[in-house]
Amino acid sequence: MRFIICSTMLHPDVEQILPGASPAAGKYIRNLEHVLTNLGHEIVEMSYVAIPGAKEAYTQLELNDNDIIYKDKTIIWSVLRYQKKILKEVHKDDIVIFYNVVYYDLGLISKLNKRGIKSLLILADHTGDMKENGNFIRGMIAKAISKDYKKFKYVIALSERARRFLAQDAHIEIMEGGINLDSFKEFAPPSDEGITRYMYAGTLTDVTGVDILLEAIAMNHDKGSVFYISGKGPLEEKVKEAASRDTRIKYIGFLPDDEYYQLMQKMNILVNPRNMDLEQNQNNFPSKVLEYLAAGRMVISTKFAGWEKFTDCFEFCDSSAVLLADAILKAKEKSTKHKNELFSHNRKRAEEFSWDNQARKIIDLVEMK
Helix, strand or coil, rough: CEEEEEECCCCCHHHHHCCCCHHHHHHHHHHHHHHHHHCCCEEEEEEEEEECCCHHHHHHHHCHHHEEEECCCCCCCHHHHHHHHHHHCCCCCCEEEEEECCHHHHHHHHHHHHHHEEEEEECCCCCCCCCCCCCCCHHHHHHHHHHHHHHCCEECCCCHHHHHCCCCCCCCCCCCCCCCHHCCCCCCCCCCCCCCEEEEEECCCCCCCCCHHHEEEEEEEEEEEEEEECCCCHHHHHHHHHHCCCCCCCCCCCHHHHHHHHHHHCCCCECCCCCCCCHHHHCCCCCHHHHHHHHHHHEECCCCCCCCHCCCCEEECCCCHHHHHHHHHHHHHHHHHHHHHHHHHHHHHHHHHEHHHHHHHHHHEEEEE
């Protein structure tokens, strides 16, 4: 089987230095491509990049970007080139995978359906709310994307609530994400050294709840706790300022995967403070929590979409700095008493989300008539 994957795909080194890049999306696509290739399938990438500074980053790092189509000043011309490239490449028996639909994908699903080409949507994140999209134009584009979503017959959705954007007769698999278990095979239960180490890793925005986390840390006066924050984003300066005021906060920037996993092994408790009061967070899934699961650590999390599946693994609270601060205190005591039990239980549960299992679900889905 041949898969044509359409998205913004960047080299990991470019993701690391480019402010507008999404490392989580990049990791998802790379893991999916890797496991599909291992199962004997062919992969063709179709990448459109509209992120400012991307071309300069490729030049700076001396990386090949010949297969990338960059947004040009007119936008329209580059979008037409991108869509023409896909339509020229696709064959009758191919499966075209879209990781979300973005403005440069609009109309493609209708053209592919007309040709009888199977297309699979991975719906990772979407909001039709005009206010949360920022302005009128973005809101109108979001509504056009919502219309295209209803034209997909095969869909992987990261959240049950995403069904409202899809056609009633669509074949839908709710699949939160996947885990590369090999990355966690050297992990052991956290050590007791008199210090409790907490970590948040991800994009630094109010959407991911970093502002809530900083408020919760400010309410915590335990000198035996240290808070590591890794990532990049609009709240980076706010994190740095907090770290300058409170020596327990360690901002370590954005880490490549190998350093990220090494640091995670040293942690006692992992935190997902995503702000679930925002509408857009009702339609996505915080992929980091699956990695937290595989690490076998105590996990504190707000109640993300689908949280009910993980009540035996994580400690949950609502999106409030006060409640998160309380959860941080309680988790410290529980983590110390039950660290070995948690380690075994969570790592066993993580096996359900291995990329091998998830890729087979995708193949089963697209093989449906």
